Amino acid sequence: MKMRVTTIQDPEFSKFVERQNLEQLPRDEAHSDGEDDTSDGEDDTSDQDMVDSNKGGSIFLKNNVLSHSVIESWSEQVMAQQNFSVLPNLLNAYRAACHYGSEDGFDANSCQRVKHSGALCKITMFMLQESDGIFRRMLGIGSSSCKIESILGLKNTEKWKTVKPLIKSYLRSTLFLLDQVTDSEILVFSLTQLGASIVLFAAFPSLLRRLIKASLLQFICGQLEEGLSHHLHFSLYNVRTITLVVSNCRDTCLVKAYKAFLAHCKIVESCNLKHLQFLVDSLVELYSLDVPNSFIKSQVSIQHLAMILLRGVKTKKKEILQRIYNWQYTNCIDLWVRFISANIRDHDLQALLYLIIQVINGVAHLFPWPRYLPLRLKCIQMLNRLSCSSGVFIPITSFVLDSVEYIGNSKPDATLGKDFNVSSVLKVPKQWLKLKDFQEELLLSVIELLSIHFSQWSFHISFPEVATIPLIHLRQFQEKVTAESLRRPVKRFIDQNIEFVEKKRDEAAFSPKDLESVESFVQLKACGGNAPFVQYYESVVRKSLNQDTLKKTRQASQRILNLLSFISLKTQKDLFIS
């Protein structure tokens, strides 16, 4: 403007400017054209029809500066009088709000008109809150539950044709908003609202893809801060609903979620343990939605893991071994272990169970060295979990006692630094092995693992035999170890065990081949709930419960429940013995 003034004053200068502009113009235009092209390319082809539909509205809009009152009246009209004619205006305003601040030419114009952030706020809130209901009313479908078929069935009706552009505009704007905002509270809110109207997405596959992408992004990358975990829950919820509702998207959803998990689980530190835990739980949840389908996926994945392992076993090359003893591999196994143990009771997953047990055994077999003790302990943990959930017998005692072997006479003076956390390492530095703290920690986890194993079979008729060899080894260990801090827990353990083993030496009236009576014996022994022993396991497990991690807690509480149920059966004891 100011330049215009000067040019007027000086005609010669204006000539000069024109000349300059002529030189510059072609360049600029070419440049801006390029930009436009790329931005167009990002939008899908169906963008055109939406703009058309909005034309009437936008003309109308241009004459009005959006203010709080205008929006108020519009929403009043829509909500109270069921007058949907102003809906395009609202949608345009909403779109403007969502695109507010972005470089779009159309929005730049409209932004000029929306002066108050309050108005923008109002329109956004209103649209997010109400539009799902509005659209449902317009289409005449039920409020809460709605099947995808009903939407697809509506596709050819006249009603749909009028509403479709509006819905599309709303969904697009909201998705755009999701990309724009970073505030988690807003994200949660908009994700929830989108989740509510997920059926509407069914008609727009391209938008659905964008939604999945956005949800997964939030789901995976979101930080698990205090009090914000529900944020993740919502994204998970979205994905879950998508999988439930839109069956043809299920595969992509699962695959994408798994891939995102893979990318995310490479590093494990004490700070992201919880988040990872949550991710694993959610993935298990997702995969459990349709077990027969995910069975195939998990089989493929486990087989892939097995192939890597097999190559490692055969070649023993360092680079392949490195592919195995990393967190990604371990977390993958863990994921499938959880998936299997979550579903094995209700589904026939025996083939998977066998596969994964072999893989875990193979990993433990491949890394027998003491430095990999944490990895081995994890393997045993997973085997325990599988055994508990499936009820099959998996021998773990030899693995456990292998670990005990490395617990010896530690250096009493040397202690570990403050950042000692076995759960976040797979391989420990050599000097740790000699440290007292580490050895104590190791022993505690060994005892915990053993007691989980024993408590599972504590009422089986062959329990004394299960405990025989471990007991012999533990006694040897006790003789070997001099440090009192290491001795004490083991001593207790042995005492309790012997007591139980001796008590259990009774005469049953059947032979091992009568499997049915063996089963009933399990019940019988359950009735005779051997208090000190059970209590000991309980105490061990409770100790670990106090220690940390969600996972352990669950496992432990499960065990306590089981044990308690055994005890409660005690009253029936006399009946059986007679």
Next chain:
Amino acid sequence: MGKKRKAPIPPQLPPEVTEEEVEVSDEDVHFVNENKDYAKLLRRLDTDSITKHVSRVADKKDDDIEALYEKRKKKKSLEKNDGLEVDPVDALPIKTLGGELVYRRVTKKSEKAEKELKESEDATEDRDGSVVKLTKAEKRAKTKKGRKEAKKQAKEPVKTEDVQENPQAGVLICKDDDQNIVKLGLLSLSAVFKDIIPGYRIRLPTEKELEMNVSKAVKKMRYYESTLLSSYKAYLQKLVVLEKKPSFQLVTVRYACDFFGRKLCCTALKSLFTNEGKHGGEATVEAVQLITDHVKIDDCQLHPDSIEVFLYLSFDEDLGKSQSVEGDDSNNRGKKGRKNSEDPKKWKANNKKRSRKDLQEKTREEVDADLKATSFAPDALDRKRMQTETLSFVFQTYFRILKHSTRSTVNRSATNDSFLFGRFGTHPLLAPCLNGLGKFSHLIDLDFMGDLMNSLKMLASGVSNSESSPESRLTVSERLRCCIVAFKVMRNNLDALNVDLQEFFVQLYNLILEYRPDRDQGEVLAEALKIMLCEGRQHDMQRAAAFVKRLATSSLFFGSAEAMAALVTLKDLLQRNAKCRNLLENDAGGGSLSGSVAKYQPCASDPNLSGALASVLWELSLLCKHYHPAISTAASSILTINTANQVYLAATSPLQAFKDLSIEQESFNPQRNSATQNRKRKNPSKSSILSGNELAQYSGDKEVLKKMFSEHFTVIRDISENESLRRELNSTVTSIRLYEEYKQQKKRNAKRLKGKREGKKEKKVH
């Protein structure tokens, strides 16, 4: 080492020996005396060849040696004239009191000539000192050479220059007709190559590199490298070719060993041993002897491979049999053996060393006897002799290793930080030694058996090491191997010995407890189970029951592969011992069989005292729940062993069962047929992190949300306002810049006043 190298080489020749290398031992003298045939060649020593050679070298050497060269020429002509022949015996030098070596010559030889000869020697030494790279090689080559002629030819490639000039020269020698010359040529070449091989990696230049322009020095270097490489290649090829010819095998193998690692050396030795027929066995004897010496010198601290090659030896048993038909000798021998075996205790008392000596004596006697008996069959006799010799060396080595292992190793392991300790334990040779004993157990002399068994017993129990450091303790696998060997020895001798094997059963019984799946070798355990429990004689009922119980218990502890091996053994035991099947039944009367021990003692260390007959195989009921389908089926089939007649498992051995189930064999292909069906959900809803619709409603505070939104939009508005302001600022700045440009143009157009005014105006505006 020194001994090893010297053995096959003819003794050195005096005239060229330099003082510091003189090592003329009695042995050498003896050798020369014995082998006059070889010594005859000495005649040619100081004739044309040597002179020619020496002169050649001198010629190349230095200018001042030119004079010497001239003198030598004279000497040569002198000698030619004389046409002397030196008596082989006279060729030996005499050391004077002054320490000088004097070579006796035929008296006709003039003093002058002799002096010149000495001078020439000096010259040679000088030369040795000056050729930096090759002195050693040359010296070694010289000292090692038995014959002048060979030396003359073989020396040619010794010089780097020669190698450069004619890379094939050295290799060409090896095509000589005379085998000895070829051998020596190979030897010297190997020495040369060893010395001149540069410390860096060399390869032939690529085509690209060849195209590039390089300095003269580099070119020269390259040429040298490539000739070196090609001649080395030719040499290796020659070695490979010669290796197939019987007479060269030993030599070529030795040189190959110099160049390549242990592995190739072992393969070479293996092929040497397996192709014994081609070279008649002499090479085998020599090689075995060398290894024996090697073990002795290094005190059993060698790589296991060095002993493992013995396993590839083959001993022809028919050799003796064919003779027995003719000479009826082996019958006598058999009797003799049995007679001795009646009193094995006598031998137990003796220490190893003496028994070894005895063994050697015995074999010698036997050989003599055989010699007389079968003198009309020289070929077989010869082979027999060599075989016996080889065998004695092999067993000598084996017994040395055994003895070494039984010895307490406390002080030794403390001081000896052998690099082998890390990978193979303190007894690196024990495993291959035991393997070998197992393989050749049928060839062990019966007199010797008692001692062998005793030491095996000691090793199996690990008693001797109990007080020593844990590192030097024998591993479970090694102890299991001892048991296996003991049984193999017994079996292969048709149980002729009346040695009590109970001790080994006790060891096995305890070793099963100590076995750890990943630490110890499962194959060994499976083999032990197979040999000790599945094969052989019927077992005592108590013992069988004890093993049955222990195997069942430990299969709850082992991994799947070991458990399977244990179950297979268990089944075999049950099938053969009908009474043990009582373990499968839980009757109150079962105690009647249990004998002295009424109650089962799981921790007992003696199978006979465990009272296992009183126990019940409850383990099997848990094993039926085993995750591995093969094990659970095996367990249930054992449970029904009394009622059903199954064929499954009957054919497999524990070893096979172990291999089938080991992780290496796992294909990770699940059985699909069973998996596809029946995977429907039985109870559809389960507890989940999120349950249903309750979370569909946003639970947060609406007011907070409103605030968030307004903040969001405020921020965005601020940003956009900021942006628009910036845009404006930019346009203003550009316009000012434009104007300034315009102003300058105007100045050039000499319209100053107006321009200035405009400028002022413009400034005011802003």
